[in-house]
Amino acid sequence: xxxxxxxxxxxxxxxxxxxxxxxxxxxxxxxxxxxxxxxxxxxxxxxxxxxxxxxxxxxxxxxxxxxxxxxxxxxxxxxxxxxxxxxxxxxxxxxxxxxxxxxxxxxxxxxxxxxxxxxxxxxxxxxxxxxxxxxxxxxxxxxxxxxxxxxxxxxxxxxxxxxxxxxxxxxxxxxxxxxxxxxxxxxxxxxxxxxxxxxxxxxxxxxxxxxxxxxxxxxxxxxxxxxxxxxxxxxxxxxxxxxxxxxxxxxxxxxxxxxxxxxxxxxxxxxxxxxxxxxxxxxxxxxxxxxxxxxxxxxxxxxxxxxxxxxxxxxxxxxxxxxxxxxxxxxxxxxxxxxxxxxxxxxxxxxxxxxxxxxxxxxxxxxxxxxxxxxxxxxxxxxxxxxxxxxxxxxxxxxxxxxxxxxxxxxxxxxxxxxxxxxxxxxxxxxxxxxxxxxxxxxxxxxxxxxxxxxxxxxxxxxxxxxxxxxxxxxxxxxxxxxxxxxxxxxxxxxxxxxxxxxxxxxxxxxxx
Numbered sequence: 049x050x051x052x053x054x055x056x057x058x059x060x061x062x063x064x065x066x067x068x069x070x071x072x073x074x075x076x077x078x079x080x081x082x083x084x085x086x087x088x089x090x091x092x093x094x095x096x097x098x099x100x101x102x103x104x105x106x107x108x109x110x111x112x113x114x115x116x117x118x119x120x121x122x123x124x125x126x127x128x129x130x131x132x133x134x135x136x137x138x139x140x141x142x143x144x145x146x147x148x149x150x151x152x153x154x155x156x157x158x159x160x161x162x163x164x165x166x167x168x169x170x171x172x173x174x175x176x177x178x179x180x181x182x183x184x185x186x187x188x189x190x191x192x193x194x195x196x197x198x199x200x201x202x203x204x205x206x207x208x209x210x211x212x213x214x215x216x217x218x219x220x221x222x223x224x225x226x227x228x229x230x231x232x233x234x235x236x237x238x239x240x241x242x243x244x245x246x247x248x249x250x251x252x253x254x255x256x257x258x259x260x261x262x263x264x265x266x267x268x269x270x271x272x273x274x275x276x277x278x279x280x281x282x283x284x285x286x287x288x289x290x291x292x293x294x295x296x297x298x299x300x301x302x303x304x305x306x307x308x309x310x311x312x313x314x315x316x317x318x319x320x321x322x323x324x325x326x327x328x329x330x331x332x333x334x335x336x337x338x339x340x341x342x343x344x345x346x347x348x349x350x351x352x353x354x355x356x357x358x359x360x361x362x363x364x365x366x367x368x369x370x371x372x373x374x375x376x377x378x379x380x381x382x383x384x385x386x387x388x389x390x391x392x393x394x395x396x397x398x399x400x401x402x403x404x405x406x407x408x409x410x411x412x413x414x415x416x417x418x419x420x421x422x423x424x425x426x427x428x429x430x431x432x433x434x435x436x437x438x439x440x441x442x443x444x445x446x447x448x449x450x451x452x453x454x455x456x457x458x459x460x461x462x463x464x465x466x467x468x469x470x471x472x473x474x475x476x477x478x479x480x481x482x483x484x485x486x487x488x489x490x491x492x493x494x495x496x497x498x499x500x501x502x503x504x505x506x507x508x509x510x511x512x513x514x515x516x517x518x519x520x521x522x523x524x525x526x527x528x529x530x531x532x533x534x535x536x537x538x539x540x541x542x543x544x545x546x547x548x549x550x551x552x553x554x555x556x557x558x559x560x561x
Contacts, residue, residue, distance in 0.1 A: 074407070075366055078414050080359070082425035084352065085432055087335040095440045101329030103341060106519040109231055112323050112510065117234050120307065120317070121227045127308035128226055134219040141208070141215035148208035152201035154193045161186045162383075177381070185386050188377030188393065195372060200364030207357030210350045217347035217527050224343060224518040230306050231510045237299045238320030239503035243496060244292040247285060250492045254282040257485045264482075325453070325505045328446060328512060335436060340528060341517035342435050348428040349529045355421035362414045369401040435515070442512040449505045456494075456501050463491040 110118040125131060162185045169179040194201060261275045300314030307313055331337065339345055374396040380386045403410055467487040473479035513519075522528045 075363055075411060075414050078411060078418055080418050080421045080425070082422035082429075084425050085429045087339065087432070090335055090432065090436055092335050092436050092440065096330060096334045096436070096443060098332040098334070099329040101331045103331050103337075103521075104513045104516050104519045108513050108519055109227060112231060112506070113234055113320065116318060116320065117231060120234060120303065121230050124226055124230045124307045125223055128306060129308055131219070131222055131226060134215075134222040138212070138215045138219050141212040145205065145208035145212045148201070148205040151204060152194070152196055154191060156189065156191045159186070159188050159190060159377075182381045183383060184381055185383055186377060186379040186393070187386060188375045188379070191374045193372045195370045196364075197370060198364035198367045200361050200369075203357045203360035203364060205357075207354045207361065210354035210357060213527050213529075214347045214350035214354060216525070217343045217350060217522070220343035220520050220525065221347060224514060224520065226306065228510055228514040228518060230303065232507055233299055233303050233306060234320050235322065235503060235506045235510065237296065237303065237317070238322045239499065240292055240296045240299060241319050242322060242499050242503075244289065244296065246492055246496050246499065247289050247292060250489060250496075251282065251285045251289060253485055253489045253492065254278065254285055257482065257489070258282055260480075260482055260485065322499075322502055323506055325502055326509065328509060330443065331516070334439065338435055338439070338517070339432075340522040341520060342431075342515075343517065343520045343522075345428070345431050345435055346520075346522045346527050346529070348424070348431040350527070352421070352424045352428055353529060355417065355424040358417045359414070359421055362410075362417045365413070366403060366410055368403075371399045371401075373397060373399060438515040439512070442508055442515050446505065446508045446512060449501065449508055453498075453501045453505065456498050460491075460494050460498055463487070463494040467491050 107118070109121045162183055164181065164183045166181045167173040167177050167179065171178070196202065258275070258278045261270065261278050264270045265272055265275050300317060301311045302314075303317055304311050304314035339349075374394075376392075376394040378386050378388075378391040379393045380388070380391040385391055467484070467490075470479065470483040470487040474481055474484050
């Protein structure tokens with residue numbers, strides 16, 4: 049008999065479950081279509097060969113510009129409003145994760161209600177209460193718990209954790225963008241000062257040529273057209289001096305803004321000295337290792353993880369939602385006997401919600417989340433392409449700059465030899481001072497070209513540091529994600545999401561929490 053009863057109960061339970069699931073909406077035919085690209089599919093071995101170099105570290109600014117540049121970078125990281133916005137976004141994402149986690153916990157509240165009312169004589173309340181004024185009071189503790197059979201809250205929490213990780217990676221990226229902007233402006237300021245010095249020397253030499261030409265015109269040794277040419281060249285150099293002064297002022301303003309300060313802060317920055325050119329070697333296994341070194345790539349991957357969790361949560365909404373509610377407390381007419389033992393009340397029971405007539409809304413929401421997932425995957429793929437493109441561009445430009453520098457050195461050597469020869473001729477009396485001044489003016493112009501080359505190589509070095517992640521390390525920052533081979537199983541397979549999901553994103557979310 050007991051066996052028969054147990055079998056009957058099992059059949060009834062299975063039948064009820066079948067009816068419940070059959071009454072649910074279906075998400076058949078809705079699945080992501082995008083696939084995450086792997087680094088193996090990105091051909092880069094020839095453009096980015098292994099050179100056994102080191103990845104940039106967190107102190108790269110100090111290595112380039114010493115303590116002065118490092119101090120400016122630190123000040124910018126502490127005071128720039130854009131970074132404060134990024135930090136606020138991280139705080140908001142953490143709060144959202146806290147809310148998502150709380151959705152899977154037992155909820156409790158305490159309630160005190162009191163109503164003073166007259167009971168009708170023609171209603172359900174019998175005499176002697178009918179027709180009298182009484183107070184109806186209750187003091188209860190209320191509890192509710194979502195059983196979450198389909199893992200909806202777990203998926204929402206997983207998505208929120210991924211959003212938090214993405215916000216953290218984006219904050220690192222904002223810090224990288226800001227610090228490299230400060231470094232590039234600092235190099236630019238040093239370049240402008242050095243250019244102004246050389247330009248001033250050119251002005252002084254041109255003034256000597258002007259005086260000498262005026263003497264030769266008065267002596268009838270040359271016509272006035274020569275003097276007009278010298279005057280034109282001198283005016284051009286003076287105009288360049290004014291332009292360089294303007295550039296210095298604007299760069300100081302730019303640095304002050306990057307520091308999050310008013311323009312007067314820029315006036316206090318000491319004149320920078322351009323760093324010496326250094327040979328840069330690429331690290332090994334660049335395409336693959338770049339995934340954990342670029343904060344924008346890490347953020348894009350976490351956005352994919354977050355979208356995957358949102359899909360899982362949307363799928364769970366297709367199934368019955370079962371909540372367990374309970375209460376315990378006191379209830380009575382009148383306050384005098386509210387806390388007596390006879391006024392005790394208690395109850396417990398389930399609440400089942402079936403999405404019977406919500407198919408269109410649920411399917412539309414899942415389609416929307418699936419499209420968002422596809423967009424996040426495409427965003428990640430584009431970020432990967434852009435990252436490799438960025439590194440390749442900087443490497444190619446550095447190579448070209450090195451070759452251009454070799455030619456610049458040959459030009460400088462020739463200009464120095466020409467000046468030396470002119471000075472020797474002037475010394476032995478076979479020539480006058482004019483060829484010496486003209487040769488000196490040419491050498492100064494060549495030195496300005498050398499300065500441009502040095503500044504460009506310094507700037508390219510900084511942009512390469514940025515392209516390589518600027519010392520960011522996802523593993524050290526606890527922002528690593530497991531590799532995803534295309535769209536994840538939990539996001540594409542039309543099956544009931546389980547609270548014990550072992551997909552990549554759930555594993556990383558549990559580790560993160």
